[in-house]
Amino acid sequence: VPDTVWTIVVAAGSGQRFGMPKQYEELGGRRLLDWALEAAKAAGDGVVLVLPAADVPAGDPSTVAGGASRSESVRHGLAAVPGDADIVCVHDAARPFASAALFEAVVDAVRAGADGAVPGVAVTDTVKVVDGTGAVVSTPERSTLRAVQTPQAFRADVLRRAHESGREGTDDAALVEAIGGRVVVVPGDPLNRKITHPDDLAWARAQIASSR
Amino acid sequence: VPDTVWTIVVAAGSGQRFGMPKQYEELGGRRLLDWALEAAKAAGDGVVLVLPAADVPAGDPSTVAGGASRSESVRHGLAAVPGDADIVCVHDAARPFASAALFEAVVDAVRAGADGAVPGVAVTDTVKVVDGTGAVVSTPERSTLRAVQTPQAFRADVLRRAHESGREGTDDAALVEAIGGRVVVVPGDPLNRKITHPDDLAWARAQIASSR
Numbered sequence: 507v508p509d510t511v512w513t514i515v516v517a518a519g520s521g522q523r524f525g526m527p528k529q530y531e532e533l534g535g536r537r538l539l540d541w542a543l544e545a546a547k548a549a550g551d552g553v554v555l556v557l558p559a560a561d562v563p564a565g566d567p568s569t570v571a572g573g574a575s576r577s578e579s580v581r582h583g584l585a586a587v588p589g590d591a592d593i594v595c596v597h598d599a600a601r602p603f604a605s606a607a608l609f610e611a612v613v614d615a616v617r618a619g620a621d622g623a624v625p626g627v628a629v630t631d632t633v634k635v636v637d638g639t640g641a642v643v644s645t646p647e648r649s650t651l652r653a654v655q656t657p658q659a660f661r662a663d664v665l666r667r668a669h670e671s672g673r674e675g676t677d678d679a680a681l682v683e684a685i686g687g688r689v690v691v692v693p694g695d696p697l698n699r700k701i702t703h704p705d706d707l708a709w710a711r712a713q714i715a716s717s718r
Numbered sequence: 719v720p721d722t723v724w725t726i727v728v729a730a731g732s733g734q735r736f737g738m739p740k741q742y743e744e745l746g747g748r749r750l751l752d753w754a755l756e757a758a759k760a761a762g763d764g765v766v767l768v769l770p771a772a773d774v775p776a777g778d779p780s781t782v783a784g785g786a787s788r789s790e791s792v793r794h795g796l797a798a799v800p801g802d803a804d805i806v807c808v809h810d811a812a813r814p815f816a817s818a819a820l821f822e823a824v825v826d827a828v829r830a831g832a833d834g835a836v837p838g839v840a841v842t843d844t845v846k847v848v849d850g851t852g853a854v855v856s857t858p859e860r861s862t863l864r865a866v867q868t869p870q871a872f873r874a875d876v877l878r879r880a881h882e883s884g885r886e887g888t889d890d891a892a893l894v895e896a897i898g899g900r901v902v903v904v905p906g907d908p909l910n911r912k913i914t915h916p917d918d919l920a921w922a923r924a925q926i927a928s929s930r
Contacts, residue, residue, distance in 0.1 A: 624846070624854075626846060626848070629845065629865075630912060630914045631865035631866060631867065631912065632865075632866050632888045632889040632891075632892065633841065633845060633863055633864070633865055633866070634836070634838060634863070634864050634866050634891070634901075634903060635858060635862050635863060636838070636862055636863075636864055636903050637862075639902075640902050640903045640904070641900065641901070641902050641903075642836075642891065642895055642901040642902065642903060643862075644895070645887070645888075645889070645891065645892040645895060646847060646858070648888045650847050650848055650849075650855075651845055651846070651847060651848075652845065652846050652848055653841075653843035653844075653845055654843060654844050654845070654846050655843065675857070676844045676857075676860045677844040677857070679844075679846070679854065679857070680844065680857040683854055683856070683857060688853065689846075689853070689854040690851075690852050690853050690854065691846060691848050691852045691853075691854060692852070696915070696917075700842060700843065702842045703908070705908075709921070712924070
């Protein structure tokens with residue numbers, strides 16, 4: 507019996523950094539979030555979409571309201587994932603260019619035995635850890651760093667346990683790591699950028715224009 | 719007496735990641751490196767340019783040959799900086815859009831007492847530390863991370879001492895940190911991106927086109 511794969515698409519942000527709820531911005535004739543939704547639908551057996559509470563349509567069990575934080579939003583999504591799902595992916599709606607191959611790569615790594623798998627790319631800038639005053643505390647060796655993306659795939663039971671704690675993290679892998687889960691990084695895709703600033707949306711539109 | 723400020727512009731790369739020596743690529747009617755050179759000249763009292771050995775013109779004491787690594791190239795540049803320089807900036811030729819204000823900010827922070835000052839911007843992706851097998855070792859708290867840029871400014875005597883060790887680092891600040899120097903991060907500029915891939919050069923060209 508093949509593993510059942512579900513994906514939670516997180517689109518619950520209020521757009522604090524972007525200035526407006528970016529998930530509804532137009533990109534190539536669709537909403538930004540439709541790109542992530544479509545990729546997620548093609549990648550597995552089902553999708554749960556997490557939206558701002560005000561935007562959740564009545565009577566659609568596959569669309570749920572987000573929470574006060576990203577991690578809480580994922581928890582709300584996880585509660586709507588069927589109990590027989592074996593592998594759960596979490597994907598940010600702000601990444602329109604995640605490929606089918608990338609979903610496959612993270613799911614395959616979990617099938618191969620990892621508790622979680624995340625795509626990661628090399629970091630080109632030197633990264634420093636600073637304290638509250640802006641003084642440098644340390645410079646981690648750059649070759650050991652990966653900037654990680656979504657989709658992130660997890661064994662469903664491990665992800666559920668990781669979220670039971672109610673902990674917060676900038677990604678789900680961090681929560682799985684915190685309970686001792688083994689997470690591996692697979693090669694990410696430089697094109698799979700997160701749309702954070704209006705500048706990034708301009709870049710995404712240019713990408714689409716140049717690939718047509 | 720005001721402090722004497724010199725800048726080392728590092729343009730000694732062979733373009734391993736880029737596919738060709740990127741410092742000579744055309745950008746807005748000039749070579750990529752001319753942008754950094756011009757900003758550096760406006761920012762202080764003198765500039766030393768570090769080029770691939772084959773490209774160093776005879777009889778120009780302000781242009782020197784690079785070494786086998788970035789840190790060695792900076793050391794070669796440092797040897798050509800006059801002994802009476804009080805503050806030395808190091809700037810990568812691959813960053814065409816460093817503003818005069820950014821040079822001023824790092825130099826001012828050193829004038830105010832830091833051993834070194836570097837521009838840094840918030841990190842938008844979650845960053846993980848991995849081991850040699852790609853397994854995640856840790857997830858540093860993202861709010862404490864800064865992606866750092868150049869120009870980086872240093873007290874000249876501290877930078878010289880840091881380089882005496884012959885150590886290697888992905889930036890000069892790491893060498894200063896390694897000998898116990900106090901380095902601070904000042905707000906960087908998202909536009910001050912490093913041109914690493916041909917994609918980045920296309921972005922830089924679009925920036926120039928849209929600002930005209």
